[in-house]
Amino acid sequence: MRNDLSLSEVLRQQGVSRRGFLKFCAATASMLALGPGMAPVIAAALEKARRPSVIWLSFQECTGCTESLTRSHSPSVEGLIFDAISLDYHHTLQAAAGTAAEAAREAAMQANPDGYLVVVDGSIPLGNPGYSTIAGVSNVDMLREVAAGATAIVAVGTCAAFGGLPHAAPNPTGAVSVSDIIKDKPIINVPGCPPIPVVITGVLAHFLVFGQLPELDGLGRPMAFFGHNIHDRCYRRPFYEQGKFAETFDDEGARQGWCLYKLGCKGPVTYNACATAKWNQGTSFPIQSGHGCLGCSQPDFWDQGGFYHALSAGTSTSGVGLGVAAVAGAALGAASALGTRSSQHEARREVEQIVNSQPAAAGCARGGEQGKK
């Protein structure tokens, strides 16, 4: 496909109607939390936009992010927009392999001296360069080389954005995120395990329309998609307010669709668009399918305690630990009491000596003793 075609021309070639294109623009404006007046602006900008060159680097990953993006939406308008970018290098999807594939990457970099978009999925192992290589080049070297000429970098998936599963303790490969290595380029984090497809197309659309990054939160995530936590947008939230919770995955509460908080749902501290954008063309999302949120779009979500421990439960507390503390407390208390008892006996002896040394008082004391008998 020619790179000098505009997106509008590409979409028309692929049979997308003008009406379908405008509907996509309106939906994109809505997703990005822009006003309805921005839809024509997006349409006008996308019509003129040239197909940007995109180099997709897959590092220490499971290919789930690519699966998510390529399979779940095809053949939607978002999918066609995705087709409409010039995906010049993606070693999972491209037909070329080996030397030819790497030649395509280098050609794309040389053909776009004004910049190109880099998409990264997977973390980068720093423990040993040999842990993950592509054509004999370590991930960190390839990232640095490709990022040097990039306009911006999109870190797709939690591994690229925050280290993800490979970064989980004890992090045997020394995995790090893109932003841990690249400091001089704009980076957009689109975390999720995997991320929602419509979120990545929305971010790309924003970049094409405005030529700049969308507003990002403190973790480099687009506010339009990661501005609210799952809990606040969850359709099960009313059950949380009513105090109705599923206690197990097969009880009456679970069948009634009650809140999954007590089953470990991390929705209250997880920022993502799952509850609104959903998956599989808006069909469902994990909570709707009966499983609590794992918090996959948050840093270090693998190390936040058990997936099935409620958010209000401690991550390190245990009944056994408290049992040991109780036994230790009893032992220390007994030791303290025994120590004090000797002082008590000593004091009592001193009192008796004083009493016995005074005849009148001694008489009273003796009288008391007789009374007891």
Next chain:
Amino acid sequence: MTLLEFARGPALQWSTIILVLGLILRIAGAWLLAHDKDYSRPRVDAAWRGGLRAVFSRFWPHQPFVRQTWFHILAGYVLHVGLFVVVFLYAPHIAFIRDLTGLNWPGLPANLVLFVGALTAASLVAFFVRRLVHPVMRTISTLDDYLSNLITLAPLVTGILAYAHFGGRYETLLAIHLLSVSLLFVWIPLSKLAHVITFIPSRFQLGAWLGRRGVKA
């Protein structure tokens, strides 16, 4: 490590250990002390019944003092019943206890607990103000009293703020709430707040002692 990770992890872990260890140490340390022998003839067969009765009977106000102490009685009931509702009948708190003990029970609607929590916080503020302005209360109050009041108030206020998402992102407010709870856990065995558990053996001991003498107290 984020603030929330610290709050859910080491802070909560060590504070609960200090709470349990400290309270049991205080009870065992007092209970195992040498007690003077009571040489009087027992008036009843089972003095322990008097002890058991005292544990519960003293939940009710002593009639002759009601008119003079109505403020303490009213605010005291609001405070203690409110704390019971908030601590033991709010689902996330039940989940915390269930995680430690395996015990589980139904909770109340969140909005009801929120309302009770606000009332409870108001009672603590009222107690604090009264302690400051009432000349007798001011005279007999110690630093322990003031700190205990504020440290009990902190989890209520931070919990309400976290629920309402007021003043920051939820995870930050939740972390602050958990840290305030951890502070309370550490403070309880070190202060007068130890009465959360020591009131039971204390009342029992006194009730049994009086019961042995035939006093219904």
